[in-house]
Amino acid sequence: MTKISIHNQLQLRDLLQEHKIPAFRYGQIENAIYKNFITDFDEIQTIPKDLRNLLKENCFYQSLTVDHEATSSNGQTTKFLFKTTDDLLIEAVLMRHLTGRNTLCISCQAGCPMACSFCATGKLWLQKNLQLHEIIEQVMYAAKLLDSEGSKLRNIVFMGMGEPMLNYEPMKEAISMFCAQKKFDLANRRVTVSTCGIVPGINKFADDFPQTGLAISLHAPNDEIRKSIMPVDHTYNLDTLMTSLDRYTQKTNKRIFYEYIMINGVNDHLKLADELGKLLQWRLAHVNFIPYNPGEGTGGTYAATPRFIIERFQKILEKYGVVSTIRATMGDDINAACGQLARKKKEEEKKQEA
């Protein structure tokens, strides 16, 4: 018999019911796992020994193993490289902001099918969709680490490996666990889902999560450039995408975050700043410029746009009344951009095999 994850609440409740365990026991287990960070079922003192044994026989706490963990020299960023039971590598990045606004970036797929030209994860293709417990375990691990530092997790972003809108149901269930008071207890607005622009997913998301944050990896203000770096634009072009985003805004009245990677000579011509301004000027938008991270595994053909050009872009956007920020680069020394560590590791393994 295969064991069930302690994080799979439906299966766990079924198990308890099957064994005629009163429903309140679930709450005690939940409290032990998510509030007291107990990892060993034997140590859950609030439940009877028989129930502890039942959990031991039927459930597991964590399926992921930590393959690698690295903290940046300033101590702010920790990158986790986890291995699934089927030997796939996934990444999560914890960013400790000085204001206590701790943010965890998690993966929803091993690899990614979207094949954006600048992204290391895209070079791995899709290896698999993560299951619910594999998503939750990344968060559990980081939340426990923060707890040991006397701190708390404040924000979760689906900006690690994979395309969340293509693993919709597990993502949906994970978000409801993040926001459940008895579990991770985060406000809905503290969870953000980032997508490269999968329109049916965005439409469903607007209906299911009107309070949760939405980030769009835009990266270009016109189809010509967008198609050249993001194959998804062939399926959902900018017009289709923006129509779906306008529907999202109408339904939710929430500001959308637009991510724009700045790649030298590719999407950073100043006339594109005007195009971007025109595209977003009447929309509820916040642009986040991301200096292209040229770390390992991204192919080596691109370079980052110099900071002063990004600042000029910002000035032009201001003329259109579009708010923007430049993302602080954290964790450059530990290959913290999406997919870089997993790809680096895979290449090292290949070299060893050769």
Ligand code: SAH
């Ligand atoms: N598939 C989702 C979420 C994962 S990517 C999406 O596309 O939004 C998370 C963010 O990291 C995206 O905005 C992506 O474009 C960006 N990213 C990928 N590779 C990068 C690199 N080399 N440098 C900087 N940002 C990168």
